[in-house]
Amino acid sequence: METAENYLVKGDPLLEIKDLKVSFKTDEGIIPAVDGVNISLKRGHTLGLVGESGSGKSVSTWAVLQLLPKSAIIHKGSSIKFHCKDGESVELTDFKSKSREIRNIRGGEISLIFQEPMSSFSPVYTVGNQIMEAVRAHRDVSKEEAEGIAIDMLSRVGIPNPKRRFKQYPFELSGGMRQRAMISVALSSNPSLLIADEPTTALDVTIQAQVLNLMKELQEELGMAIIFITHNLGVIAQIADEIAVMYLGGIVEQGTRHDIFHNPKHPYTMNLLRAIPRLGKTDGGRLVAIEGQIPSPMERPSGCCFHTRCSEYMPDRCNVNIPQITQISPEHTVRCFLYES
Amino acid sequence: MSEQPHRLMEIKNLKKSFPLQTGFLGTGGTETVIAVDDVSFYIESGETLGLVGESGSGKTTIGRSILRAIEPTSGSVHFEPREGEAYEVTGLSNREMKAVRPHMQMIFQDPYSSLNPRMTVRDIIAEPLVVNKLLKGTDIDKRVLEVALRCKLNVEHLRRFPHAFSGGQRQRIGIARALVMHPRFIVCDEAVSALDVSVQAEILNLLGDLQEEFELTYLFIAHDLSAVEYISDRVAVLYLGRIVEIAPSKELFFSPLHPYTSALMSAIPAPDPDSPMQPIILKGEIPSPINPPSGCHFHPRCQFVQTECKTMRPELKEYKPGHYSACHFSDVMELPGASELGESSSIRTSKIRSSN
Numbered sequence: 001m002e003t004a005e006n007y008l009v010k011g012d013p014l015l016e017i018k019d020l021k022v023s024f025k026t027d028e029g030i031i032p033a034v035d036g037v038n039i040s041l042k043r044g045h046t047l048g049l050v051g052e053s054g055s056g057k058s059v060s061t062w063a064v065l066q067l068l069p070k071s072a073i074i075h076k077g078s079s080i081k082f083h084c085k086d087g088e089s090v091e092l093t094d095f096k097s098k099s100r101e102i103r104n105i106r107g108g109e110i111s112l113i114f115q116e117p118m119s120s121f122s123p124v125y126t127v128g129n130q131i132m133e134a135v136r137a138h139r140d141v142s143k144e145e146a147e148g149i150a151i152d153m154l155s156r157v158g159i160p161n162p163k164r165r166f167k168q169y170p171f172e173l174s175g176g177m178r179q180r181a182m183i184s185v186a187l188s189s190n191p192s193l194l195i196a197d198e199p200t201t202a203l204d205v206t207i208q209a210q211v212l213n214l215m216k217e218l219q220e221e222l223g224m225a226i227i228f229i230t231h232n233l234g235v236i237a238q239i240a241d242e243i244a245v246m247y248l249g250g251i252v253e254q255g256t257r258h259d260i261f262h263n264p265k266h267p268y269t270m271n272l273l274r275a276i277p278r279l280g281k282t283d284g285g286r287l288v289a290i291e292g293q294i295p296s297p298m299e300r301p302s303g304c305c306f307h308t309r310c311s312e313y314m315p316d317r318c319n320v321n322i323p324q325i326t327q328i329s330p331e332h333t334v335r336c337f338l339y340e341s
Numbered sequence: 342m343s344e345q346p347h348r349l350m351e352i353k354n355l356k357k358s359f360p361l362q363t364g365f366l367g368t369g370g371t372e373t374v375i376a377v378d379d380v381s382f383y384i385e386s387g388e389t390l391g392l393v394g395e396s397g398s399g400k401t402t403i404g405r406s407i408l409r410a411i412e413p414t415s416g417s418v419h420f421e422p423r424e425g426e427a428y429e430v431t432g433l434s435n436r437e438m439k440a441v442r443p444h445m446q447m448i449f450q451d452p453y454s455s456l457n458p459r460m461t462v463r464d465i466i467a468e469p470l471v472v473n474k475l476l477k478g479t480d481i482d483k484r485v486l487e488v489a490l491r492c493k494l495n496v497e498h499l500r501r502f503p504h505a506f507s508g509g510q511r512q513r514i515g516i517a518r519a520l521v522m523h524p525r526f527i528v529c530d531e532a533v534s535a536l537d538v539s540v541q542a543e544i545l546n547l548l549g550d551l552q553e554e555f556e557l558t559y560l561f562i563a564h565d566l567s568a569v570e571y572i573s574d575r576v577a578v579l580y581l582g583r584i585v586e587i588a589p590s591k592e593l594f595f596s597p598l599h600p601y602t603s604a605l606m607s608a609i610p611a612p613d614p615d616s617p618m619q620p621i622i623l624k625g626e627i628p629s630p631i632n633p634p635s636g637c638h639f640h641p642r643c644q645f646v647q648t649e650c651k652t653m654r655p656e657l658k659e660y661k662p663g664h665y666s667a668c669h670f671s672d673v674m675e676l677p678g679a680s681e682l683g684e685s686s687s688i689r690t691s692k693i694r695s696s697n
């Protein structure tokens with residue numbers, strides 16, 4: 001039988017984020033956490049999202065799923081367009097966070113692996129119970145079938161004795177096991193987009209390699225696209241097709257992984273690559289961190305928001321005007337005056 | 342103020358097991374998870390010992406047992422914050438622990454659940470000073486601001502509540518809280534893994550500076566092996582609750598003697614798309630600490646396994662000065678280590694007889 005899903009083709013547009021702006025209202029004022037992010041992701045592709053901690057990576061993904069806290073506002077003019085499995089495309093910012101529509105999207109179309117594995121499990125139910133819930137929320141299966149799927153998923157992400165672990169509570173698992181249990185929840189619903197926020201940080205490198213392989217396998221099998229957020233540039237170099245680099249709420253550079261690793265243009269990107277501790281190469285010396293203080297999110301620097309820390313800073317230009325997007329090659333863009341003619 | 346290094350921590354035969362409910366509705370007998378299985382090691386004052394290994398191998402449990410955040414099942418922890426001032430930590434009463442606690446701190450793996458959501462950042466960082474009555478009044482605020490700034494937090498951050506911070510920012514709050522006591526010994530449990538590489542570099546530099554300034558001693562637990570190699574003087578590798586190898590950092594990374602260490606090193610992802618990972622695939626199921634394999638715990642997954650491995654537990658023995666390994670064949674093995682990143686990995690072949 002032919003279903004709509006048969007027409008889904010790798011490389012078709014899946015997610016288009018245009019000029020996304022998110023702010024938080026706090027007692028001390030407004031925090032512009034995401035300030036004009038543009039992302040377009042194709043079916044079956046992997047986008048790596050890297051950058052400063054606090055630059056808005058997680059908040060951008062919460063906006064996609066309408067999971068923002070109440071104190072957050074998505075600005076007018078922001079658009080997040082998503083192409084569903086049935087061929088329809090929807091505007092996710094139109095959905096209320098508790099609406100049926102968005103709940104069908106969560107898990108059914110888009111799965112999210114949260115950055116914090118502990119707080120996304122409820123402490124009072126067993127791990128197995130919670131995975132079964134997630135499976136049954138999006139698939140029409142019996143309890144027994146759901147249990148089978150859950151246990152199979154636990155063993156695919158490398159959890160030993162999955163049947164027994166199934167009956168344990170979250171606090172009884174090590175950090176890495178909780179993380180793997182989270183991953184199995186996210187993958188159990190066959191999503192067409194997986195958003196993985198630091199999914200392998202708590203895993204040892206052999207399991208990490210195994211989980212990355214599993215993700216690639218499922219990507220092949222299901223044509224799943226992935227947004228992969230991590231600070232580990234080694235992992236990004238191995239898994240991402242394209243990479244977007246964020247600083248203070250905006251994307252400062254975007255390109256293929258070869259562009260970013262071999263031909264970085266933005267001073268911030270170059271700084272990041274220089275800060276990596278390289279095995280056997282940093283003997284006794286200090287690591288190269290970026291100069292200066294991270295600006296407070298409430299006092300965004302004028303002009304180019306990196307100018308307070310940039311070694312290439314040009315007075316009267318960088319602190320006055322906002323650099324526009326410059327195209328280096330069809331897939332490689334950067335926001336910096338060094339490349340504007 | 343440089344002292345002669347002495348053994349600041351000496352851990353002997355540490356064991357920790359947890360009961361596990363089995364059977365339908367817990368009606369079966371209780372089995373146990375042996376999380377830490379007879380582990381001994383020492384850390385010198387001013388030294389950083391890295392602790393790496395599978396997830397679930399017992400790293401956090403070791404850290405927490407040393408600090409008596411949980412009660413070890415057996416074994417001893419000898420702690421000498423200064424020469425001449427020594428404690429048998431495992432035998433102390435709760436009251437006696439009060440004198441020791443300020444010297445030992447932990448930076449936690451999970452910055453989300455370890456910070457009280459109802460306290461401001463200032464109060465979170467100040468809490469250990471208040472609880473231990475170390476400083477009073479404005480001295481507290483001075484100290485809090487000093488460590489906050491060193492951890493790259495700013496004055497405004499101090500007034501906010503933890504939920505308003507990103508993962509990396511919360512981790513810096515946790516680090517500031519541990520440093521505020523000026524302790525002698527810190528367990529850093531995945532302390533930098535939530536940070537971007539630039540802040541990570543800053544924090545690693547900071548941990549290094551503070552170590553020199555205050556002769557701090559670290560137990561540095563992490564999965565990011567490049568960070569471990571950078572910061573550690575020596576590194577211990579844990580597998581299913583046992584130390585399988587311990588050696589000076591460089592030697593462990595580039596000339597490992599244990600097949601598990603070698604597999605770990607092969608799976609480090611290079612920050613270069615042109616050096617694809619070629620991890621040594623560990624065959625078979627990951628065994629569980631509920632029912633660990635006999636003999637050498639690693640034998641069901643080891644490519645060099647021999648019959649004696651299935652029955653005899655290999656002792657942790659010294660093969661080169663300061664380089665210990667728990668494998669029956671460490672004297673004849675030549676294993677590939679990590680490849681220096683930035684260079685294409687050259688896979689060296691192993692000389693040991695291969696199993697059929």
Ligand SMILES: Nc1ncnc2c1ncn2[C@@H]1O[C@H](COP(=O)(O)OP(=O)(O)OP(=O)(O)O)[C@@H](O)[C@H]1O
Binds near residue numbers: 069505507510
């Ligand atoms: N509930 C909230 N209230 C107020 N501000 C918030 C809230 N959640 C996040 N922020 C702010 O929004 C900004 C972006 O945070 P976000 O969590 O997206 O960062 P991130 O890029 O994911 O960082 P990390 O790599 O550290 O996880 C930060 O400045 C953070 O302080």
Ligand SMILES: Nc1ncnc2c1ncn2[C@@H]1O[C@H](COP(=O)(O)OP(=O)(O)OP(=O)(O)O)[C@@H](O)[C@H]1O
Binds near residue numbers: 172202374395397403
């Ligand atoms: N409170 C507890 N109750 C029952 N079992 C526990 C408890 N804490 C830890 N364990 C078990 O002890 C073993 C070791 O856990 P531990 O957290 O020390 O591992 P770890 O090496 O720190 O792993 P990770 O790298 O994933 O953080 C695991 O099998 C875990 O499930």
Ligand code: SF4
Binds near residue numbers: 335337
């Ligand atoms: S625009 Fe100016 S300040 Fe900004 S990154 Fe480029 S050179 Fe640096």
Ligand code: SF4
Binds near residue numbers: 601637639643645667
């Ligand atoms: S003792 Fe045997 S099974 Fe264990 S690591 Fe050595 S060769 Fe492998």
Ligand SMILES: [Mg+2]
Binds near residue numbers: 059197507
């Ligand atoms: Mg985040």
Ligand SMILES: [Mg+2]
Binds near residue numbers: 176
């Ligand atoms: Mg742990």
